[in-house]
Amino acid sequence: MSADATFKPWVKRYPGGAPDAPATLVFPHAGGAALAYRGLGTALAAAGSDAYVMQYPQRGDRLTHPAPDTVGELAADLFDAGDWAALGPLRLFGHCMGAVVAFEFARVAESKGIEVSSLWVSASEAPSTVAAAPALPMAESEIIAEMVDLGGTDPQLLADEDFVELLLMAVRADYAAFNRYxxxxxxxxxxxxxxxGGDTDHRVSENMLRRWETHTSGAFTVSMFEGGHFYINDHTADVAELVHAL
Structure with a gap:
């Protein structure tokens, strides 16, 4: 990392160790906090990347920060959080909604003359297909049912009223922005x-992942892992190695 680079304190950095380590920016899923991606950040650092995990408003140490109305505004908010130009070519990694946020972040970065070498899309529908998809739920019972269906959240935590209250605030903020996208x-x-993607993900299929090809003028690849929508939890080190290798 450049000695001149500065970042908001809520950007969680996992140093790769080498002075010239490439920067990999991680964008969480809807309702996800930076803490949930500590394992991936650590794995990316172990693979040799400088990992920077984003924290969205309405959770963690940004609990009181207002929620952006749109995905574009969220991406701009995250872009303004750091001196990304000082890091050289960027790698972006986003899971589920995070991939669309990362895509919009890439658009902002490229418009500012900052090179983005690659966007890693995990378990996400393509940007051009979002508007035609069913709207994400906003009612409490429907959001909880959605969390259970997707997996990735400890059922014991969903029984904790205080946790659920904070989770709902974060999820509603993200879902509202995504529904406008x-x-x-x-x-x-x-x-x-x-x-x-996960080969048994009932939400995002391989064919849906392939729709992303229309959104790049560069190279495009698809890699499938065993598992469902949160396959990444079982393949964290393998994903980190793959991201760092290209």
């Missing part, structure tokens, strides 16, 4: 796009 088929970034 739209993107045309012909919107592209220069960065390569590499997609990853």
């Amino acid at each position: 739209g993107c045309d088929d012909d919107v592209r970034i220069a960065a390569d796009i590499h997609t990853l």
Whole structure:
């Protein structure tokens, strides 16, 4: 990392150790906090990347920060959190909604002349397909049912009223922004796009991942792992090695 680079304190950094370690920025799923990606950040650092895990408003140490109205505003908020130009070519990794946030972050970065070498898309529908998809739920009971269906959240935590209250605030903020999102088929970034998914994910299929190819003017790949929507929890080290290798 450049000695001149500065970042908001809520950007969680996991140093890769080498002075010239490439920067990998991690964008959590809807309702996800930076803490949930500590394992991936640590694995990326072990693989040789400088990992920077984003914290969205309405959770963790940004609990009182107002929620952006749109995914574009959220991406701009995250872009303004750091001196990304000082890090050289960036790698971006986003899981589920985080992949769309990362895509919009890449658009902002490229418009500012900052090179993004690759966007890693994990278990996410393509930007151009979001608007036609069913709206994400906003009612408490429906959100909880959605969390149970997707997996990735400890059922014991969902029985904790205080946890659920904070979770609902974060999820509603993210879902509201995502429900307003739209993107045309012909919107592209220069960065390569590499997609990853679980072979038993009942929400995001391999064919849905392949729709991302229309959004890059660079290279495109698809890699599938054993598991469901949160396959990444069982393959964290393998995913980190793959991201760092390209």
